Amino acid sequence: MNQHTLSVLVENKAGVLARVSSLLARRGFNIHSLAVGPTADEGISRMTIVVDAPELEQVKKQLHKLINVVKITELDRATAVEREISLIRVSTDGQKRSDVLEVATLFDAVAVDVGVSTIMFLVTGSPEKVNDFVELVRPYGIADLVKSGRVALARDQKSRKLRAS
Amino acid sequence: MNTISGAQAVIKALEREGVDIVFGVPGGAILPAYDPLYDSPIRHVLARHEQGAGHMAEGYAWATGKVGVCIVTSGPAATNLVTPLANALMDSIPIVAITGQVATTSVGNDAFQEAYTTGITMNATKHNYFVTNPDDIPDVIHEAFHIAATGRPGPVLVDLPKDILNAHLKWHKPPKLDLPGYKPTVEGHPRRILEAIKLIESAHRPVIYAGGGIIKANAADQLRMFAEQTNAPVVTTLMGLGGFPGDHDLFLGMPGMHGTYAATTAIQKADLLIALGVRFDDRVTGNPDFFAPHASVIHVDVDPAEIGKVRQAEIPIVGDVGRILEQMLEAWAKRPAPDHKEWLEKVNSWRTDNPVRFDQQPDGPLKPQYVIEELYRRTGGDAIVVSGVGQHQMWTALHWKFSRPREWINSGGLGTMGFGVPAAIGAKAGAPERTVYLIDGDGSFQMTHQELATASAEGFPIKIALINNGVHGMVRQWQTLFYGSRYSGSELGRDTVNFPMLAEAMGCVGMRVETPGEVGPAIEKSLSINDRPVLIEFVVDPDEMVFPMVPAGGSNDQIILGPEDLE
Numbered sequence: 136m137n138q139h140t141l142s143v144l145v146e147n148k149a150g151v152l153a154r155v156s157s158l159l160a161r162r163g164f165n166i167h168s169l170a171v172g173p174t175a176d177e178g179i180s181r182m183t184i185v186v187d188a189p190e191l192e193q194v195k196k197q198l199h200k201l202i203n204v205v206k207i208t209e210l211d212r213a214t215a216v217e218r219e220i221s222l223i224r225v226s227t228d229g230q231k232r233s234d235v236l237e238v239a240t241l242f243d244a245v246a247v248d249v250g251v252s253t254i255m256f257l258v259t260g261s262p263e264k265v266n267d268f269v270e271l272v273r274p275y276g277i278a279d280l281v282k283s284g285r286v287a288l289a290r291d292q293k294s295r296k297l298r299a300s
Numbered sequence: 301m302n303t304i305s306g307a308q309a310v311i312k313a314l315e316r317e318g319v320d321i322v323f324g325v326p327g328g329a330i331l332p333a334y335d336p337l338y339d340s341p342i343r344h345v346l347a348r349h350e351q352g353a354g355h356m357a358e359g360y361a362w363a364t365g366k367v368g369v370c371i372v373t374s375g376p377a378a379t380n381l382v383t384p385l386a387n388a389l390m391d392s393i394p395i396v397a398i399t400g401q402v403a404t405t406s407v408g409n410d411a412f413q414e415a416y417t418t419g420i421t422m423n424a425t426k427h428n429y430f431v432t433n434p435d436d437i438p439d440v441i442h443e444a445f446h447i448a449a450t451g452r453p454g455p456v457l458v459d460l461p462k463d464i465l466n467a468h469l470k471w472h473k474p475p476k477l478d479l480p481g482y483k484p485t486v487e488g489h490p491r492r493i494l495e496a497i498k499l500i501e502s503a504h505r506p507v508i509y510a511g512g513g514i515i516k517a518n519a520a521d522q523l524r525m526f527a528e529q530t531n532a533p534v535v536t537t538l539m540g541l542g543g544f545p546g547d548h549d550l551f552l553g554m555p556g557m558h559g560t561y562a563a564t565t566a567i568q569k570a571d572l573l574i575a576l577g578v579r580f581d582d583r584v585t586g587n588p589d590f591f592a593p594h595a596s597v598i599h600v601d602v603d604p605a606e607i608g609k610v611r612q613a614e615i616p617i618v619g620d621v622g623r624i625l626e627q628m629l630e631a632w633a634k635r636p637a638p639d640h641k642e643w644l645e646k647v648n649s650w651r652t653d654n655p656v657r658f659d660q661q662p663d664g665p666l667k668p669q670y671v672i673e674e675l676y677r678r679t680g681g682d683a684i685v686v687s688g689v690g691q692h693q694m695w696t697a698l699h700w701k702f703s704r705p706r707e708w709i710n711s712g713g714l715g716t717m718g719f720g721v722p723a724a725i726g727a728k729a730g731a732p733e734r735t736v737y738l739i740d741g742d743g744s745f746q747m748t749h750q751e752l753a754t755a756s757a758e759g760f761p762i763k764i765a766l767i768n769n770g771v772h773g774m775v776r777q778w779q780t781l782f783y784g785s786r787y788s789g790s791e792l793g794r795d796t797v798n799f800p801m802l803a804e805a806m807g808c809v810g811m812r813v814e815t816p817g818e819v820g821p822a823i824e825k826s827l828s829i830n831d832r833p834v835l836i837e838f839v840v841d842p843d844e845m846v847f848p849m850v851p852a853g854g855s856n857d858q859i860i861l862g863p864e865d866l867e
Binding site for chain 2: 145146149150153154157158161192193196197199200201202203204205206
């Protein structure tokens with residue numbers, strides 16, 4: 136699967152999310168995840184769009200045709216920070232509770248709701264880390280799961296150079 | 301404080317954009333805007349159907365190069381407008397559509413005549429607006445015209461709830477346009493221009509492949525000079541016809557599915573394709589894997605998304621095609637015209653040996669191509685020609701020698717049957733001094749022929765050559781060729797409708813022609829009538845097909861030249 140992460144600045148106007156998702160659907164590009172929220176500039180919102188597309192050039196060019204789209208940046212793994220948040224309610228019947236909590240500790244997952252037979256964890260991190268946590272608790276039984284969709288930002292170019300040296 | 305209503309602001313904003321005519325149909329939600337329109341110098345043309353109003357705006361825009369405007373009410377009126385909007389988007393026609401909407405207090409409640417117009421038209425417009433604050437009206441209308449007319453032109457819709465039209469605002473001059481995401485490129489990149497020039501210089505078999513962008517950019521003069529300076533043969537797409545003189549030595553005609561042998565073959569043999577304002581439509585390329593297999597591509601387009609969409613370009617140049625041709629001409633200025641003697645001889649021989657042809661026997665059934673050639677002869681080619689969609693459209697493209705831009709108006713990308721009658725009215729409204737001849741098919745005509753009433757009531761004396769073969773001809777042609785002549789659902793019946801009587805019933809002059817001998821006199825008569833619309837029904841051979849033809853999805857090397865090529 137050719138998955139690409141786009142960081143898209145859009146004008147903060149009604150219906151922009153519908154325009155973007157509708158355009159992608161019309162052109163046959165599959166959206167893997169789409170997260171949107173305000174930026175420091177109140178007139179501008181940022182969308183993080185993860186698309187499955189063999190050829191990204193057309194996706195970017197078609198998005199650019201939308202009047203409300205201001206800037207599109209393609210982010211790659213090496214030069215961007217990508218994060219997801221997930222809430223997971225895990226079954227803790229019987230003897231499982233301490234085992235599950237142990238796994239959670241390893242992943243810095245926080246117990247945000249504790250019930251008689253389930254615990255809800257909040258886990259944050261790279262998409263891979265969140266996925267790994269999900270896979271590790273899956274055998275205990277996942278009662279509910281929600282993911283935020285990916286958010287991402289390009290790294291500071293200078294700090295990247297520092298690390299490289 | 302001096303205030304005006306939202307409705308007054310709409311009309312005032314239209315006046316300020318220089319609008320002198322709008323095409324529309326009133327209704328509940330848009331009623332407030334019709335009141336100030338009554339006092340405005342803007343002329344209102346009452347269409348019979350909102351689809352008609354939309355196509356009229358398109359015909360007007362196409363004929364004049366200005367932005368066409370249509371105005372309709374909410375709900376069913378707006379949904380009726382979807383087809384012309386989609387048509388304008390595909391063919392890059394600048395129109396602004398004003399739609400009424402139910403009051404903001406009713407929006408979302410399934411109110412009477414409510415439809416989610418901006419949602420429905422999101423993918424059928426270049427951009428659209430839902431206005432929720434009356435203060436925004438002057439800015440929104442100004443932006444709408446700017447977006448419709450600049451860059452790659454297209455349709456823009458402004459949806460106006462009734463309470464916003466009735467609310468009051470303080471009129472203000474619009475501030476500077478604030479469109480941070482919209483900055484179309486005009487100039488071509490100088491380095492790319494030089495690369496293109498070098499590639500053209502080294503080419504042995506160049507072909508200029510020019511499209512509708514030439515017309516939209518008013519770049520016909522630049523194209524002619526460029527072709528002459530580089531001594532390269534020219535093909536123009538269906539949308540580009542008239543962008544290059546049809547009788548020019550370098551002109552090979554239209555390429556593609558129903559293109560000429562010379563145009564289609566020249567592209568297949570070319571070593572360089574200079575693509576100007578074209579989008580490599582599948583009706584031109586056939587199977588893109590086999591299209592122009594030996595050619596490098598220079599692709600000039602104002603819309604970056606068109607470049608590389610279908611065919612990778614060795615040299616992409618984004619910008620206004622007229623301006624880029626000027627830049628190329630400047631860069632070329634000191635170079636001599638290249639000698640392409642061998643190549644030009646070859647393409648000329650293809651042209652001479654494989655003309656577009658048909659067989660009209662003096663006492664045989666009437667051939668549609670003969671009708672079109674007679675129309676061309678008797679008008680001296682001096683007319684704006686509009687068509688519907690189907691066989692008649694292709695015959696007109698093949699048999700009329702278009703020599704000037706904006707004299708050929710048709711629906712290319714969407715292929716909208718029913719485009720003809722209203723588009724002809726719009727063209728006549730934009731160019732009242734010109735002869736506007738609509739060449740329509742009986743199938744296409746019957747989709748919007750109610751607009752004949754608009755033509756006669758509003759005083760647009762268009763002329764119509766109705767090519768009546770009694771069938772959906774293009775569908776029937778495919779059924780003949782690919783479905784064993786099983787004519788499922790394609791037969792309208794040639795005598796079902798008495799077309800001259802229909803025309804007369806709507807205030808037009810109606811005539812019927814059944815033999816070749818009657819064609820000339822009927823056309824002469826039509827040209828002498830200028831106080832009302834005229835319709836001539838030409839009863840033609842239903843078996844006549846459009847040739848040449850490349851079957852859909854096939855390679856352009858497999859051209860069927862005529863019926864004799866069929867097994």
